[in-house]
Amino acid sequence: MEARYPTTPISPSTTRIGWIGIGLMGSPMASRLLAAGYSLTVFARNPSKALHLQSQGAFLATSTQHLAQSCDVVFTIIGGPPDVRSVVLGPTGVLSGLNPGGVTVDMTTSSPSLAREISNAAGGKLCWAVDAPVSGADAGAREGKLAIMAGGDSRIVEWLSPLFEVMGKCTYVGGAGCGQSCKIGNQIVGSANLVGLSEALTLARRAGLDLGKVLAGLKGGPAVNKIMELFGEKMIERDFRPGGFAEYLVKDFGIGLNFVEEDEGEVVALPGAALCKQLFSGMIANGDAKLGLQGVITVIERLNGIN
Secondary structure, eight states: OOOOOOOSOOOTTTOEEEEEOOSTTHHHHHHHHHHTTOEEEEEOSSGGGGHHHHTTTOEEOSSHHHHHHTOSEEEEOOSSHHHHIIIIISTTSHHHHOOTTOEEEEOSOOOHHHHHHHHHHHHHTTOEEEEOOEESHHHHHHHTOEEEEEESOHHHHHHTHHHHHHHEEEEEEESTTHHHHHHHHHHHHHHHHHHHHHHHHHHHHHTTOOHHHHHHHHHTSTTOOHHHHHHHHHHHHTOOOOSSBHHHHHHHHHHHHTHHHHTTTOOOOOHHHHHHHHHHHHHHHTTOTTSBGGGHHHHHHHHTTOO
């Protein structure tokens, strides 16, 4: 027997949503769904962290299992693969409580192979699973401008589109695990741009140039990109407040560089990603794990004897 496709369209009046993960990204994403009129139940290991969502009308579940039992769609956006495995596949996890026909959507940046494992486990429960990691930092989460990379059954992803539209723009990229593979590619491109921008500004500083004018010059040519627009001024102003933590990016690189081990011997050489991982790991070694990704410029500066 296979899981049945949902027949009732998603709407604020009928769709019950569960949300697990109310940190830097998850909290504003959940808040947007509440503002759109959806019924939302949250689970938090520390219930006090859910008070601001409860003030907006969210319900508080006593466990992940209890949450799943009362919801049609359950979203997770938590730390990493070990957390996802525990919260979704654990004895009292999401799939232990989700009713047949229910959908679990993992928006954590996690492992492609784990996403496929969850999809298979969900199918065995006559449920559905979608891996839909996001990019756009906390500003994108607050403004509903996240890039959502979705893997799973295309009909289920399409059915979920009213919810994704509240949070950003969803692109369907393929079957189970494909969303996670796409997100790894996103992290490689984004981090390479951050490193390049850091080196350009460090070079300009050592040459005695006005960094604001250098940034304006770069933005006027083909080197301009979203990373430059988001982080250029922050680097110059030494604003390292996090939109995403450096330690999480290093975790993401660990997933990407282990791709060979997970996928039946398929060899993918990623020398640029390996170098970027080393540089962002330098932030952690310097005690800056909780800084924003733009803080990688401090690693480049240290290498050049700039304090």
